[in-house]
Amino acid sequence: MIAEFGLAALWLAAALAALQLVAGALALTSRGAGLGAIVRPVAMVQGVLVAVSFAALVLLFAQTDLSVELVAANSHSMKPMIYKISGTWGNHEGSMLLWVMVMGLSGSFVAAVERRLPEPTMLATLAGQAFVSLGFYAFLLLSSNPFTRLSSPAIEGAGLNPLLQDPGLAFHPPPLYIGYVGLSVAFSFAIGALVTREVGPAFARAMRPWVLGAWIFLTLGIVAGSYWAYYELGWGGWWFWDPVENASLMPWLAATALLHSVSVLAARNALRAWTVMLGVVAFSMSMVGTFLVRSGILTSVHAFAVDPERGSFILGLLALNIGGALVLFGLRASSVTEGERFSATSREGALVFNNVMLSAILGIVLVGTLYPLLAESLGAKVSVGPPYFNPVGAIFAVPMLLVLAVGPLLRWRRDSLSRIKLQIAIPAVLLVGTLIWAASQSIGVLPALGLALSAALAVASLLPLRGRKLRQVKLPLWGMVTAHFGIAVALLGMASDAAFTTERLVAARPGDVVEVGPWQVKLQRIEPVAGPNWTALRGDLAVSYKGGAISELHPAARTFWAPANETNEAALKTRWNGQLYAVLGQQADGGRWQLRLWWKPFVPMIWYGGILIALGGLLALFGRLASDLKRLVARDKIAYRRARQGR
Amino acid sequence: MSEPKPASRWTLWLPLALFAGFVALVMVGLYRPADREVASAMIGKPLPEFALRAAAADRPGLSSADLADGKPRLLNIFASWCVPCAVEAPQLAALKDQGVEIAGVAIRDRPEDVAGFLARHGNPFSRIGADDRSIVQLGIGSSGVPETFVIDGQGTIRYQHIGEIRAEHLPLLRAKLKEAGL
Structure with missing residues (x-):
């Protein structure tokens, strides 16, 4: 029944x-x-x-x-x-x-x-x-x-x-879906606004909580997915530019751009057509991502339900929804009147720059994800990975982060850099100082830039609070500061993972001591363990940081039998300044075992930063909802008073 | 910079044009899924020239000249870190026992790992080259491990088998070897 x-x-x-x-x-x-x-x-x-x-x-x-x-x-x-x-x-x-x-x-x-x-x-x-x-x-x-x-x-x-x-893993789809599908509301608002030609601050205020909410869920989903890949796949990496990761990153990038342009529209009634376009694009990216994953058209570790018939159906839906929205956009956008003007050096100017850069990164990710498909239709097989995404993405990410340090300090409409030169002097000095230091340390270009930008941004992101009474600072501003500081934190994790990670791959006998970075790792023994549907070989490691207290780590290699599968259970030891990552490999000859060890300074900052970014969104969302509620109550009061007076 | 003037009409249609391109691309991809099974474009072509150092102590390395000595054989692309490669070991051993010569290329591997792998799963190879940067692998149109190629006596690629060799694949491989002149 x-x-x-x-x-x-x-x-x-x-x-x-x-x-x-x-x-x-x-x-x-x-x-x-x-x-x-x-x-x-x-x-x-x-x-x-x-x-x-x-x-x-x-x-x-x-x-x-x-x-x-x-x-x-x-x-x-x-x-x-x-x-x-x-x-x-x-x-x-x-x-x-x-x-x-x-x-x-x-x-x-x-x-x-x-x-x-x-x-x-x-x-x-x-x-x-x-x-x-x-x-x-x-x-x-x-x-x-x-x-x-x-x-x-x-x-x-x-x-x-x-x-x-x-x-x-079992519970990560619902939040991600709330993120993906929450953006459908922004999409529908964009359609509604185009159909009725009502694009303005009211539209932006109505749309904003939805964009914020979906964006928070997407952020958390991506952070969780990244951490899962990091500890579960046992490669010590935290982002693989896998098509499914890209499928979640693309709507996030579009939603991040939308989040900012919707604020410009709400506050300044500018960027009208652009905001509508992003509203369409953000949910379109959710649908495109779902299609790419579900149709099995791209080879991915996530591909499930590979089925051309279903793929065709989703493709038809995509063509209908996105194509329809874009036709509507082409027909109507020219009649969406131009918004308020502003000068290049202004809050709006900085936000436009942020939007353009985010869209460029989105384009890069999309092209990189689809390129293997394009190449295959032309008869070649390629895979696109970090050598493409990292440097090409950085071309746009670096200027964006530089402007991010300055933008929140600018006033709306018109401003000049000389007004804030004293404030931006500190981050600028930090930026240059870190770069010079990094140059003397033989750190790669991208990690060095990441460290420098992280240092500058960490300070710059707090500057909007300068000279304010902290108790009176409104929640949306706290949200912005928190999220931007979170970017600096995450960037520190990413850059220091790339710059300072030390790796050791050894074939160790029980009793051997291996040094990796400041850690001493002693392989005590290897023992078999049995689980409900797997058996495992588990290593007992005694680890100590700079000769300090000893703690135990248990990396294991699991073998499932139904269906047959082998997984590596990495073991992690987290300190405030980094993580020790241990993986037990295969048995080598002479009673030795492959042991792969990484010391990754500050790597957990990647995920702490991601959580801060989401927290910033949450603060902003609460702030907006609270003021919306206040406005609603005030309006009801006025209406009530009028009604009484009229009586 | 002020907000761009209401964009000219055609730029407003640009997103739609890009999207149409995307749809066209994925339609091509969607309706040609069989491509994944179709063998490489390298079939019928000679092997590219290469010379690989030995990947294991007890077997010589591998060069393209070794594969054009008049004798048809199998070229097996494998790696010690590859689980399906261990799965196909009994099939390779069976082929070897039937007199098929098998040359191996170890992809991105270390000598000690290769030695451990061969010790555990048997060594059906006459020669093993070490392809540390997948150059030969990519050159012969292989995109993963394991893959197995039938090479005729002139060093021409006759057949490509993608994925591990299972027992049910053996008759086809033998037939292909026969076609290649074995």
């Missing part, structure tokens, strides 16, 4: 999305104006129904209902409960249902709370959201139905890939 109930809820939700689209579109014409009243309630019910449908699927997985094909193919009755539940989205159909659920819920949330925009813009926005959702409903119902029953129930489920049975 639950499966049928979930399927019925899904069909109903799809029908309501169709109604929402038609009613919203008709309500914009003079004849159908009466239909406008039903659009918001329909959007809310649609969100509830799709959530009910998703809950039904979770329940089926929790109960391990083996008469449902999806459950039988992806679950197992003996799995721990948390992996039963995470199994709901650990497959193609379930994750698409999660996608439409997030989309439906955000649409219903917008319908419920957003009252600042002119009603026609809201109707067009909700119709746009319904249009995009409808495509994904069709995809689910017609080609990826998660509720299909088996003609006779399976006796036992097929299980879940043991590598996915990791708490971090």
Whole structure:
């Protein structure tokens, strides 16, 4: 019954999305104006129904209902409960249902709370959201139905890939999806604004919390994914320019640009067409990323559900949604009147520069991700990696970070650098000083630039607080300062990982002592350990930092047997100033074992910085929501007073 | 710099044009997935010239001249760090026992690792060259490990097998070797 109930809820939700689209579109014409009243309630019910449908699927997985094909193919009755539940989205159909659920819920949330925009813009926005959702409903119902029953129930489920049975991995899709799909709201707002030609500060204020919220989730998702790759893959690297990583980075870059341009639009009514364009691009990048991953068109460690038929379906959806939005943009953007003017040296000028650089980096990542595909269609096989992404990205990242140090100190509209020359002198001195020091240390160009920029930015990011009473500083400003400081922190981690990492690869006998950086590592013994579905060889290492207290590390090489797979469990020892990273390799001859050791000074700063960046977003979001709420209350008070006076 | 004037009409269509290019590109990619199985463009072409130092102490190194001595053989691309390479070891051993000569190229490997690998999984190779920077690998159109090539007596590539050799692949490989003149 639950499966049928979930399927019925899904069909109903799809029908309501169709109604929402038609009613919203008709309500914009003079004849159908009466239909406008039903659009918001329909959007809310649609969100509830799709959530009910998703809950039904979770329940089926929790109960391990083996008469449902999806459950039988992806679950197992003996799995721990948390992996039963995470199994709901650990497959193609379930994750698409999660996608439409997030989309439906955000649409219903917008319908419920957003009252600042002119009603026609809201109707067009909700119709746009319904249009995009409808495509994904069709995809689910017609080609990826998660509720299909088996003609006779399976006796036992097929299980879940043991590598996915990791708490971090099991629960990373929902936040990432909230990030990806949250951007659909910005997309729909952009459509609504284009259709009704209402691009202005009110539009920007309505869109901003959505962009911020989605961006926070994306940031956290990327930070978590990077850390997972770092400790789980056992290569000691934290970013691999894998297509799936790029697929999450591209919407993030677009959302970061959007976040800044939307602020310009809200504060200064400038950058109108550009903000709308970014609103379209950000969610388009989410969809493109999903398509690239799901269609299996790019070879990636993440490729699952490789299926050309589904790929074609998603491609059709992409063409319809993105192509449609871009046609609308081409038709309407020229009539979006020019915004307020500003001079090059101004807050707006710096933000425009930031936007252009972020877009350039986005372009570079997109080209690098697609280039193997292009080359393959021309008959060559290539893979594009760090030698392309790092230096080419840096060409744009370095100027962007330089402007980032100065921009927040500038005033809106018009300013001059001479006004703030004393303030920027300190970071400038730090920048040059670090570069000179780095030159004497035989550090590579990029890491040296990273260290110098990090030092300069760490100071510069705090300067906007100078001369203010800290208690009176508004939350959005705290947010900006925190996020920008987080960039400096993350940059320190990245640059020092590249500049100062020491690596040792040794074949050690039990009893041998290896030195790596300031660490002494003693291999005590190798012992076999058995887990539920794996066996492992585990090394006992006694490590001490500069001859200090000894602690134990246990790197292991695990062998899974169903399905057969080998993984390396790296062991990490974190200090405030870096991380010791140990991997146990294969057995060498003569009773020796390969042991790979890294001392990575300040590497955890990469993720601490990422968390600070997300925290900055959170502070800004709270600040904005609080002031929105205040404004709403004030407006209600005025309306109330007027009503009383009128009486 | 002020905000650019309402951009000229055609620039507003530029994003759409770029997107159309993207769609065209992925459609090509989507409908030619078979490409991954089709063998390399190097089939029928001679091996590029190379000379690799020995990767293991007890076997000589490998040069392109060694592969054009009139005798057809297999060229196996492997690495000690590659798990599927260990999986195909019994099949290579079987081929060797049937009199097939197999030359090896170890990719980005260390002598001690290669020695350990051969000690664990057997050594079916007559010669093993060390390709430390994947130059030969890329030159013969291989993009991963393991891959196995059928080379005829003139040093021309006759067949490329991508991935590990499983028992079910053996008849095809033998047939290809026969075609190459073995």
